[in-house]
Amino acid sequence: xxxxxxxxxxxxxxxxxxxxxxxxxxxxxxxxxxxxxxxxxxxxxxxxxxxxxxxxxxxxxxxxxxxxxxxxxxxxxxxxxxxxxxxxxxxxxxxxxxxxxxxxxxxxxxxxxxxxxxxxxxxxxxxxxxxxxxxxxxxxxxxxxxxxxxxxxxxxxxxxxxxxxxxxxxxxxxxxxxxxxxxxxxxxxxxxxxxxxxxxxxxxxxxxxxxxxxxxxxxxxxxxxxxxxxxxxxxxxxxxx
Numbered sequence: 001x002x003x004x005x006x007x008x009x010x011x012x013x014x015x016x017x018x019x020x021x022x023x024x025x026x027x028x029x030x031x032x033x034x035x036x037x038x039x040x041x042x043x044x045x046x047x048x049x050x051x052x053x054x055x056x057x058x059x060x061x062x063x064x065x066x067x068x069x070x071x072x073x074x075x076x077x078x079x080x081x082x083x084x085x086x087x088x089x090x091x092x093x094x095x096x097x098x099x100x101x102x103x104x105x106x107x108x109x110x111x112x113x114x115x116x117x118x119x120x121x122x123x124x125x126x127x128x129x130x131x132x133x134x135x136x137x138x139x140x141x142x143x144x145x146x147x148x149x150x151x152x153x154x155x156x157x158x159x160x161x162x163x164x165x166x167x168x169x170x171x172x173x174x175x176x177x178x179x180x181x182x183x184x185x186x187x188x189x190x191x192x193x194x195x196x197x198x199x200x201x202x203x204x205x206x207x208x209x210x211x212x213x214x215x216x217x218x219x220x221x222x223x224x225x226x227x228x229x230x231x232x233x234x235x236x237x238x239x240x241x
Contacts, residue, residue: 006117006118006138006139006140006143006144006147007092007116007117007138007139008137008138008139013093015072015091015092015093015096015137017095019073019093019095019096019098019099020095020099022072022073022075022096022099023073023075023099023103028184029072029075030182031177031182031183032072032075032133033075034223034224035133035216035224036075036076038216038223038224038225038226039076039132039161039216039235040076040079041226042159042161042214042216042226042235043076043080043130043159044083046157046159046211046212046237047060047061047128047157048060050157050211050237050239051157058083059083059084060083060084061080061083061084061085061127061128062084062085063084064084064085064086064127064128065085065086065087065088065124065125065126065127065128066080066085066086066087066088066126066127066128066129066130067087067088067089067090067121067126067128067129067130067151068080068087068088068089068090068129068130068131068132069090069117069118069121069129069130069131069134069148070090070091070092070117070131070132070133070134070137071089071090071091071096071100071113072091072096072100073096073099073100073103074089074099074100074103074104074111074113076130076132077089077100077104077111077113078103078104078107078109078111080128080130081104081109081110081111082109085127085128086112087111087112088111088112088113088114088121088122088126089111089112089113089114090113090114090115090116090117090120090121091113091115092115092116092117093115094115097113097114097115100113101113117138117144117147118143118144118147118148118151119147121147121148121151122151125151125152125153125156126151126152126153126156127152127153127155127156127157128156128157128158128159129148129151129152129156129157129158129159130158130159130160131144131148131158131159131160132159132160132161132235133161133162133163134160134162135160135162135194135199136162136163136188136189136192136193136194137192141194141198141199141202142202142205142206145160145199145202145203145205145206146202146205146206148206149203149206149207149208149238149240150206152208152240153240154240154241155239155240155241156239156240157211157237157238157239158203158208158237158238158239158240159235159236159237159238160199160203160235160236160238161216161233161234161235161236162193162194162199162233162234163188163193163232163233164193164194164195164196164230164231164232164233164234165190165191165193165194165195166195166231166232168231168232169190169193169231169232169233170190172218172232173188173190173232174188174190196213196230196234196236199236200213200236203236203238207240207241208238208239208240208241209238209239209240209241210236210237210238211237211238211239212235212236212237213230213234213235213236214226214227214228214234214235215227215228215229215230215231215232215233215234216232216233216234216235217229217231217232217233218232
């Protein structure tokens with residue numbers, strides 16, 4: 001298990017300030033609420049495909065363990081728990097974990113929330129690890145991915161998402177998104193965005209096999225959509241042999 005801490009304190013502080021209204025679909029995390037259903041669809045489709053699950057099963061993750069690293073206030077942890085998984089949620093901001101625990105309690109969900117990063121994944125390996133829109137905020141992406149990979153069971157899946165480092169992402173996410181207030185100012189540092197090739201290299205160096213790369217783009221008519229266009233954002237699924 002990797003013991004290196006990859007947290008950037010300024011990033012944890014930034015997101016901690018957003019904790020109070022993380023669950024408000026019209027608050028500072030409104031864009032995440034619009035993004036989350038599409039990300040969830042991708043996660044469910046990959047789980048069904050890679051593990052040959054029944055797409056109609058309402059508890060397909062019963063008996064499986066899952067960790068969401070960089071979980072915020074639990075937007076992905078709660079759906080994973082409802083799918084039957086034993087879920088660990090990890091975030092660098094104590095404020096986010098406090099908000100996550102409070103919301104999960106109100107929903108009657110038992111989720112193991114922890115403050116930290118890859119350093120608090122623990123000794124027990126997971127069937128599934130997710131980390132969505134997180135790697136662009138960590139100190140050392142290679143070490144971060146290696147820590148996630150080390151915490152997977154054989155055959156376990158890792159699902160990541162992150163913005164691509166392109167002119168499209170700079171315009172959409174920083175110039176327009178942050179400039180017009182749709183995304184909290186200071187959320188992104190374009191120079192820290194990873195291209196699909198860079199992320200694939202980190203994943204393969206950590207000993208995992210990349211199974212799928214899918215683009216996440218925005219359509220004025222349809223909102224966020226999955227497809228082949230990787231220029232804005234993308235998701236990756238990898239497996240530990």
